[in-house]
Amino acid sequence: MTPRKIQATREQELVSRILAGDSEAEEVLFTEFEIPAKVEMVVRMNTKASREDQHDLVADILGVILVLLRQGKLDFNRGNLGSFCYGVARNKIREFYRSKSTSRTDASAEMHTVPFEDTAAQNKELREQLAALTRQLDRKYQRIIILRYYEELSIEDIASQLELTVKQVYNQLNYAIKQLRDRVT
Numbered sequence: 001m002t003p004r005k006i007q008a009t010r011e012q013e014l015v016s017r018i019l020a021g022d023s024e025a026e027e028v029l030f031t032e033f034e035i036p037a038k039v040e041m042v043v044r045m046n047t048k049a050s051r052e053d054q055h056d057l058v059a060d061i062l063g064v065i066l067v068l069l070r071q072g073k074l075d076f077n078r079g080n081l082g083s084f085c086y087g088v089a090r091n092k093i094r095e096f097y098r099s100k101s102t103s104r105t106d107a108s109a110e111m112h113t114v115p116f117e118d119t120a121a122q123n124k125e126l127r128e129q130l131a132a133l134t135r136q137l138d139r140k141y142q143r144i145i146i147l148r149y150y151e152e153l154s155i156e157d158i159a160s161q162l163e164l165t166v167k168q169v170y171n172q173l174n175y176a177i178k179q180l181r182d183r184v185t
Contacts, residue, residue, distance in 0.1 A: 004171070011081045018069050026066060034178075035085055036062060041177055042089045045149055047096070061085075061092045083170045133183050141176035148173055 001009075011033070017025035030036060039061050043054050065088050068074065074084045134145050147153045147161065159169045 008076070008080060012076055015069060015074055015076075015081070019072050026069070029069075029081075030062075030066075033081060035065065035081075037181065038082070038174070038177070039065075039085060039089050041181055042086060043093065046090070046093050049096070049100075053096075057092060057096055061089045064088050064092060079167065079170065082174045083167070086170070086174075129184075130180070133180050136183065137176055137179055141172060141179065144169065144172045145176050145180075 011029075014025045014029040014032075018029065036058070040054075040058050043058050043061070047054060047057065049057065065085055068084075068088065074081065079087075134142055137145065143162065144158065147158045148155070153161070155166055155169050155173070158164075159166045162169070164172075
């Protein structure tokens, strides 16, 4: 059995246990598949919010993922655990920005508390570090990262452009992010 099939089988086993009410399986799933770290990476790569807002957003996303898993909303016929978590994260990030845009007073207050130059310098430094780490990846993973995060293409558009399935794109993207995270630590 291939490593991907072993992982998929393990995901399905743990999700089945969660549906049966096994709280230990929840902890194992989140730890074994590094869900909090992956969600944090998605939030950091897709938001320009303050660290505090990012932390709150990660906590919200993890809570929603857990609730949805308990409700049996993960359909393995549509994707794996990683794509499910990524979808939840993207939806919560959109919701976060919608709520921020409706309350302009909060946004203007936040802008006054964080000097623009410091934030710009930190973002530039982070982008340079990520670019250097991305250049260390194999070419196929570099392509996925560039298309997704720099050219901001959807997963479906990337799949079409590279003549891959959506699942292959998700898997390569998740692997590339894991490689980047491993190189950061």
